[in-house]
Amino acid sequence: MSSIAILLLILFHGVRAAATDRQGQSAARPCAFSDAPFDTATNVHALDEYYNAISQLLKEEQFVELDCLADAARAGKTRFSGGAWKLRQFYVGLESPRPGHPTQEDWRHHLDLVDRWKHKNPRSVTAPIVLAESYINYAWDARGDGYSDSVSDSGWKLFGERISKAKAILDQAAPAKCPDWYVAMQKVARGQSWDLPQHYVLLQQAIAFEPGYQYYYRIHTDYLQPKWSGEEGDPARFAEESANRVKGDAGDILYFQIAEAILCACKESEFGHFSWPRLQKGFTALEKQYGTSMISVNSFALMASKSGDWQVADPAFKRIGDNWNEELWTSEAWFKQNRDTAAGAAPMQARARATRKEAEENMQTPEGQTYRRELEQKLTGYEQTCLKESNGDAHKFEFFVQVGKNGSAENAQTETRPDGFAFCLMRTLYLSYTNKETPLPVPPHDGYWVLVELDPATLAASAK
Incomplete structure (x- = not known):
């Protein structure tokens, strides 16, 4: 049967x-x-x-x-x-x-x-x-x-x-x-x-x-x-x-x-x-x-x-x-x-999302908005250098920076694959950290996450 x-x-x-x-x-x-x-x-x-x-x-x-x-x-x-x-x-x-x-x-x-x-x-x-x-x-x-x-x-x-x-x-x-x-x-x-x-x-x-x-x-x-x-x-x-x-x-x-x-x-x-x-x-x-x-x-x-x-x-x-x-x-x-x-x-994606949430919440406060403007001004020199080095491999992107209590770049992350411009900028911040430099403004508190949006087209126009 x-x-x-x-x-x-x-x-x-x-x-x-x-x-x-x-x-x-x-x-x-x-x-x-x-x-x-x-x-x-x-x-x-x-x-x-x-x-x-x-x-x-x-x-x-x-x-x-x-x-x-x-x-x-x-x-x-x-x-x-x-x-x-x-x-x-x-x-x-x-x-x-x-x-x-x-x-x-x-x-x-x-x-x-x-x-x-x-x-x-x-x-x-x-x-x-x-x-x-x-x-x-x-x-x-x-x-x-x-x-x-x-x-x-x-x-x-x-x-x-x-x-x-x-x-x-x-x-x-x-x-x-x-x-x-x-x-x-x-x-x-x-x-x-x-x-x-x-x-x-x-x-x-x-x-x-x-x-x-x-x-x-x-x-x-x-x-x-x-x-x-x-x-x-x-x-x-x-x-x-x-x-x-x-x-x-x-x-x-x-x-x-x-x-x-x-x-x-x-x-x-x-x-x-x-x-x-x-x-x-x-x-x-x-x-x-x-x-x-x-x-x-x-x-x-x-x-x-x-x-x-x-x-x-x-x-x-x-x-x-x-x-x-x-x-x-x-x-x-x-x-x-x-x-x-x-x-x-x-697990990595969970940490990245927690980072985004914290950074976005920081950016909702008046002090967070003020600090981001100060940070973007400090980054201008790095951005111009990386724009030249990228040889056109540059697109609008956002990334997250964790700033130490003295203005050190303790961490930098992006949720997308970085192009030449983004990779150069993140590498520059990493080297500043390994050299124990403090190139960024002093944040509201230690380990402060900031959401930064950069547009190479705007940078290129301002450089002319």
């Missing part, structure tokens, strides 16, 4: 739900299958295991049970820990043959099973949508995931035929009965290259049907990427507009969920347009509202890493432990590299 079959024997115990009878009406009976063993809060692979178990029900032709589970998830709007809708995950488990990469024989058998389900229960709300989404995935199987110029003529022909088949199935089904009908139609729209106004009309219809189904926004965001039909920055702008309309914690949660849709462990520019502070608010609100998902914790760690916020990334990596998401990170080496970088950089 296979391990999946054994798992299913364990899972088949009573859970109250509604089942669909042969007339398509809700009849109260318990669904036998339980999703309790699939704990997304502790196991990053929980959803993959759930998908395989749902797929096994299809292979065993447990059509009544499948309708029961979908009806219950749809009526209860239930979610896994972390906010993933159980209904959407149910469809994901059935949209292609599982497990592993399917062969053409696997696809034919899968489509035959779903078609049998659809004909055995013609009133099923779920079966037509599963069949449509299966044809959509079958279409992409023919096309492949490469660039359009890498697709063969026969690949394009099969792709078009299968997408059209999916649309015909959806057109015959009733959109007013299941939120995932709109997900499937959004995928058809992408496959048939609808223009953006058509996409947007479909999105608005979907949101009106089920406002909380985050997948509508995620699919639309993916289509807005420059590689499909949008311009640079479109995904982030759409996320901000959508989150602002929803408002509050729910809006921040949606903002985070939308960003997850385009997040990858790769070099891309779109994530950089998202607001890192708002993503942090969204993740915090998500966990407060729906609990933990190890998938989302992995996403948050990657977001923090891409944002260079190692102080936030480090505790996220510690929460992950060995529960790293291979689909997200792509390789264990890349995951460990970011994890180790966070562990090493987080």
Whole structure:
């Protein structure tokens, strides 16, 4: 007996739900299958295991049970820990043959099973949508995931035929009965290259049907990427507009969920347009509202890493432990590299932020503002020398100076990689310290941190 079959024997115990009878009406009976063993809060692979178990029900032709589970998830709007809708995950488990990469024989058998389900229960709300989404995935199987110029003529022909088949199935089904009908139609729209106004009309219809189904926004965001039909920055702008309309914690949660849709462990520019502070608010609100998902914790760690916020990334990596998401990170080496970088950089970043906070607080006081002006005047001679030595490698920057009680430059830091001008200036201050010089004004107290902003362009103009 296979391990999946054994798992299913364990899972088949009573859970109250509604089942669909042969007339398509809700009849109260318990669904036998339980999703309790699939704990997304502790196991990053929980959803993959759930998908395989749902797929096994299809292979065993447990059509009544499948309708029961979908009806219950749809009526209860239930979610896994972390906010993933159980209904959407149910469809994901059935949209292609599982497990592993399917062969053409696997696809034919899968489509035959779903078609049998659809004909055995013609009133099923779920079966037509599963069949449509299966044809959509079958279409992409023919096309492949490469660039359009890498697709063969026969690949394009099969792709078009299968997408059209999916649309015909959806057109015959009733959109007013299941939120995932709109997900499937959004995928058809992408496959048939609808223009953006058509996409947007479909999105608005979907949101009106089920406002909380985050997948509508995620699919639309993916289509807005420059590689499909949008311009640079479109995904982030759409996320901000959508989150602002929803408002509050729910809006921040949606903002985070939308960003997850385009997040990858790769070099891309779109994530950089998202607001890192708002993503942090969204993740915090998500966990407060729906609990933990190890998938989302992995996403948050990657977001923090891409944002260079190692102080936030480090505790996220510690929460992950060995529960790293291979689909997200792509390789264990890349995951460990970011994890180790966070562990090493987080303490230094924490100290740098504490320095900034202290310096900014000092600069808020009248004596701090007066002292900074005096300090900048003292630095003028050094700046002119360094401007000449930098040979044009000079840009506007800010740095922090810690001044000793007698005017010594005890420390100098910058949060960005210094250019030639900045490096020269900081090296000059360091040499003054090692030579026990006191070139700076006496500060209000010992160990006084000052935030200094320098613009080489202004210095160059004043030197003429």
